[in-house]
Amino acid sequence: MAGPPRTTYRHGALREALVDAGVELARTGGPQAVVLREATRRVGVSANAAYRHFSDHRALLRAVGVVAMAQLAACMEQEQSRTPPRGAAAAARARLRGVGAGYLRFAREQPGLFLTAFAVNAEVADDPAARGDSGLSPLELLTTALDGLVDAGLLPPQRRPDAEMVAWSAVHGLSMLLIDGPLASLSDEHADALGSTLLDHVEAGLLRAP
Amino acid sequence: MAGPPRTTYRHGALREALVDAGVELARTGGPQAVVLREATRRVGVSANAAYRHFSDHRALLRAVGVVAMAQLAACMEQEQSRTPPRGAAAAARARLRGVGAGYLRFAREQPGLFLTAFAVNAEVADDPAARGDSGLSPLELLTTALDGLVDAGLLPPQRRPDAEMVAWSAVHGLSMLLIDGPLASLSDEHADALGSTLLDHVEAGLLRAP
């Protein structure tokens, strides 16, 4: 007499499923598109079910942001391991370059996720899950790369303080301008070239004059 | 016998009033806070009245963004006229510095408006109203300053291409990081110092080595 047993009960991984749905929404539509009800709809669950796993709509957005931040870190690491360096100094430079290149690439290839990561940046930055395979957050990857440059004797110690903020500002700003700023209509080639130029400038501003 | 004559009819400047209300909302709450119904409520008019002047909620937001962009330009101009320069070369440098300092100051002092201006950046950038007193948009102010540096012999012509994007990226990125990024909790003093350091780096990266 009882109806068919509900398949939605005890989903088992509702939280992950909702985050996945949210990530997909963010990927295609940015932070604005990650709407709680739509995520539950995609998972096939009632809207309020989400409230058993997230206190808030914002909590869901934050969880999506954490995933996005982790993917950013992964993208940076992937770019770092692209060209195996030879020589300690070259390796240190390549690691910084990888940080910047990965950042820019992620912003171009996944603008929705990129924006989502930074829409909740302050609340996500130090989440233990917002890390890449190496266990480092994007900021830590940058910091590590800069420390490596100091160790290699390429970055004068007196220029080390706040260097991450200067470098980060540059790539972050360019990313924003490329995503929906005045540079949004640039071709991929020009955008790549501009990214390269920008990274050159950053290095020029930081590294010890040869 | 007819009811009291309506004061809301033929408002005369409803569009401006709605934009003003929207600006106030954006100022205190950022782009998210500029909600159409609240703006009409503040003006004392029915919600649908807005649709006689804006096709869309987004159109209202865009109008607010234009005002914000104009205020950004004004802030930059104000900073430029702060310290009267002596000597052509120093004047050229001061103009670039003013561009960057004004940008950073506006982002710190009016984060809501700053974010609103860039929330709709692509649709606002070339609006004729998004200008300061000099009639120049923020980007044009920067371009002009850089051209001035070339004329003054301080910026090597081969480094001129894309220089605005490099410079803009730096200040824009720092602004974002200061507003709701990992630098949001910085004291004003530290933020100012960091801004100064960043502008130093930008200049160092651009200008001809002495």
Added chain:
DNA sequence: CGTCAGATGTTCACAGTGTCCACAACGGCT
């Protein structure tokens, strides 16, 4: 093995938002 508490999902409900449509008032035109 039966029962009961807590976890998890559902339904109902409400306020708030953007937006559409039909209507009303005003004011300048002929």
Added chain:
DNA sequence: AGCCGTTGTGGACACTGTGAACATCTGACG
């Protein structure tokens, strides 16, 4: 005076986030 386009109103709808009460499942404990 009379008409018509402009501007504002009222009501309605779909959608969102969110709270409260209810239902169902599951694991722990007797």
